[in-house]
Amino acid sequence: MIQKILIANRGEIACRVIKTARKMGIRTVAVYSDADRNALHVEMADEAVHIGPAPSSQSYIVIDKILEAIKETGADAVHPGYGFLSENAAFAEALEKAGIAFIGPPVGAIKAMGDKITSKKLAAEAGVSTVPGHMGLIADADEAVKIAGEIGYPVMIKASAGGGGKGMRIAWNDAEAREGFQSSKNEAKASFGDDRIFIEKFVTQPRHIEIQVLGDTHGTVLYLGERECSIQRRNQKVIEEAPSPFLDEATRRAMGEQAVALSKAVGYHSVGTVEFIVDGDRNFYFLEMNTRLQVEHPVTELITGIDLVEQMIRVAGGEALAFGQDEVKLNGWAIESRLYAEDPYRNFLPSIGRLSRYRPPVEGVKADGSIVRNDTGVFEGGEISMYYDPMVAKLCTWAPDRVTAIDAMSKALDDFEVEGIGHNLPFLSAVMQHDRFRSGRITTAFIAEEFPDGFHGVVPDEGSARKLAAVATVVHQTMQERAAQISGTIGNHRRVIGQDWVVRFGDADYALTLDGAADGAHIRFGDGAVFVVASDWKPGSSHAMFTINGTDIGVKIDLVGTGIRLRWRGMDVRAHVRSPRVAALAGLMPKKLPPDTSKMLLCPMPGVITTIAVAAGETIEAGQTLATVEAMKMENILRAERQGVVKRVAVSAGASLAVDELIMEFE
Template sequence: MLTKLLIANRGEIAVRIIRTARQLGYRTVAVHSAADANALHVELADEAVAIGPAPASASYLSVEAVLEAARKTGADAIHPGYGFLSENAHFAVACKKAGLVFIGPPEAAIELMGSKRRSKIAMLQAGVPCVPGFEGDNASDEELRAAAGDIGYPLMIKASAGGGGRGMRLVHDQKHLQGEILRARSEARNAFGDDELILEKAMIEPRHIEIQVFADQHGNAVYLGERDCSIQRRHQKVVEEAPSPFMTPELRQAMGEAAVKAALACRYEGAGTVEFLVDQDRNFYFLEMNTRLQVEHPVTELVTGQDLVAWQLAVAEGEPLPLSQDDIQLTGHAIEVRLYAEDPTNGFTPQTGTLHRFVPAISDGIRIDTGVRSGDTITPYYDPMLAKVIAYGQNRNEARRRLLRALEDTVIFGVTTNRYFLSRIIADQTFGAGAATTAFLDQAFAADTSLAPAEATMTEIALAGAILSAGGNSAAHWSNSTSSAVPLSFDIDGTTCSVSVNRRGHRVEILRGEDSRSLEIQCLTETQMDFVANDVRQVCQYQRRGNQLYLQALGRSLCITDLSHQPPAASNKTSSGRLLASMDGGIVDVLVTAGDEVRRGDTLVILEAMKMEHPVKADRDGQVGTVLAARGDQVRRHQLLVELVGLEAKA
């Protein structure tokens, strides 16, 4: 009998595992880096151990530190969650040697499925359909070029040890092949320490559908339906749902049986996911197998009524699977979205800072899996996911409607998020029709308003003016019957708004040039304003922090800077030549030295934050004067990295 579980992870997945473990009577141990000392998962666990500094390589990825934490606390099992060490065969072996139960499959299965080349060969031998391609052992560039001619174009280059889109290239013709091979090798070598590549025939606009499998130590294996993960950005999943709107009972059975074949072929144990690409004719092909719990496992839990973490723990203790294949039934529909601290209007740049207010909208049919709460600091060291918002309904439309409302009503102030972007996807007609493929975001959704900075509407400007003119006072402020005019100036996403606010009792009129808007203030508290506009009563959530006003209304979130009491700023229409860090992070590379001539748009420094690389580019032509950053440096947001001299900036 296992009694104490160490969770070798952080964030929402650590919180989620702790929840089930406590319900089943296990004691729990959290591990944390210096950056996570006050994190939610640390607070919820029975015990917690600091395992190193903020960078994951020195803490969450340190096998020795995690095992030492288990020794100190007397844990008898380790759950790796997903990411970090979850698919590290060496870690699974080290746990076994330390006398610990690893909540996951045997190391041989992890190692096999960690190689796209070897796993594909194994699947072909097991009779699992695979995409036609080339899987030569450590193939040379020459061998890859020759194989490409046999496969035909378009084709995909893939890193054998890859994941998350790194080392992956789509090639449409022969003239670009060699260059893409070199780039894929470089990416794979830097990301995984292994530049082995394979080739596959490219499938254009397929569905990405995965099957949840489970196996025990007694040779039993089942599948628990599918998840449609077709909506992706840069090969990263954005929306997941179960069941797939593209699925038929016959296809589900065929794919489920193929997934079970895959699991049995590698003597699997525990939770696993077999991912497939499916073409428009419903032919399916093996893509990869993830040997861990998936980020999107909640949608499967909701439609099956099963707790997959509880299943993992039962299998690890040697118990048979809780259900047979015939006992597994799918009921209703579930959709999940990943809520990130990122800016969709600026290339999805990860965001850091203080999460001043985070109030998830929890109601019937809504599940929120999160590892953060109001007051937490979002750092550059880890994945920027704040929460998973999951909706369940008796049918797909009900789940979709609930999810849309939950996204619109969730309050987030302090960091920019993809909340509006996600709500636009869920409301989109193509998604609503169940017709979205992996090409959806790049094609049908590419011109959506959530992907570009939008000018504030007059109603949003009026709301900002009404709140700022109240000076932080409550509704009593509006009971004064004396009319007054208050001039205000504030910035909304780089646009300066100068307005005049006139009020009489509860009615306020905001004028901006020739435009105006009238509002009737029904109620004003420190966090919410109820107002009537065009005879319709609505609610606006807000929060003031110094001269910052965070505003959420009409489906959007805005950050407004009050300029009314600030001295006039110098014009910023010319490029400064002072290149600053866009966020906290680490310097991956510095591409210039003092004296170099550069052109506007040239990449001078590469900054890494939240597992992504971000180029810092010259804002004008000039000569590099001073370089203040070096490879390996940790820098803060707005820290000066490079200064250009010469060639005056253009207006």
């Protein structure tokens, strides 16, 4: 039996492994870099070892430093999590040589399946349906363009050792193939230390559906159903669910059996994931096999009741699986939303900083039978670093059916408070309310098709606008009553609070009257509609529940100047509640215009300038590459929006910039 596990990872996955190990009575060891000295996984583990500077290339992926930590602590097993060294065959071999149990698959399977080029060949030999592509190594951009032309555009350019959307580009023409090849190589080398690239046909209108497999060292391999991972942005998964709303039982079984056959062909044990692209006719094509625990494993755990981390530990300890394929049952529906430190209002660019507020929804079983789970590795007051992946948490919900699971997720997102960084909570909320998502008519192009100009927040419809106007009025009334209590009575006079108000957000005005009653505030709109609103909000509270005509909604509330900022279901409005006279005067006030930055290129995120592609005096064309910024292990190419001339370049390659710092000016 394994006695002590060293977790060669960080963040939420390290915390996740610690929870299961603790449940099993196994001691844990955390490793940490300079940037993670005060991280949650360090606090949770029984022991912790410092392994180097913040960059992962100097800490988390340095095999010798992990081996030193193992020796120092006497750990007899290592769980690699995902990313970093999780699919590194040299690391698994080093552990085997040192007599340390690797809580993962055998070295041979990592080599065969972890390398996407080799895995494609093996899958084809095993009779698994594969996507057309070039499986050989590609020497340079010229060869990449030639191969892409032979396969036929569009093509997917991918890092052989990649994962998590890193080192991956879609090219629709020669220029994009040339540029994408170099960017993929750069990202792959920075993230995985391996810059080999391959190219395959990009299947249009695809769904990304993957099969979870689990095998032991005694020859048993099972499949545990599928996960739909089609909601992606820049090839990075954003929302996952299990099961898929698209598969029928016959297709599920066929995919599962192929995944098991492939796993057995390489002598696989531990957990793994076989990824497929599925077209509109339910034809499926093998993409790759990830020889590790997946980020989205919680949704499989929620519908099967199987703790995958526990099974990994037991398999690594030599135990046989205690159940067979017939005993694997899929129960209900689970949704996972990935909370990223990225600003959806700035084209999802990475965001770093201190979490001035971090208050997830309460986990556990709810009154309606739904379940909320939040896997995280951060805490209020902690720092989001530029050195690592931007994922902050994985919020999951379970319910007996898909619609109820989505509704439970919507409520959980409403209740999730995050401040201090840019984050994608409003975008996740918007997706949950989107008709196309709710109907299950999704593909990997969903975000690109439904948000072609980026995300700019959800514009309230009339019903939602009235709810928010009612909420703003109740908040304002509560503040007025508090002020009246503080000021007290002067002589025989007490401050009188009006009943008639005008609520403005955006360009919309809502004239209404508020009357107090035993069952809550009665808010009457100009057309006679009445909203009865009850609330537990108190001044200073950043979140509150409001019951509006019998329906509960959770709203985030911030008092900003004379306004009230309200956030709900992806909507973000700043409301002003004024008396009719003040509202009329406010309408006469001039509007402040934002500064003109049209002749400047500003750094869109905190990061490092890796390249400056133009010089002062140079004429540029629309779409031309101007500079490249690297942040959170991703390269971001900055392009010219229009034709012009470069007046001045303010920085050089290698400069570390904050958000909105000047890179260059134009004439």
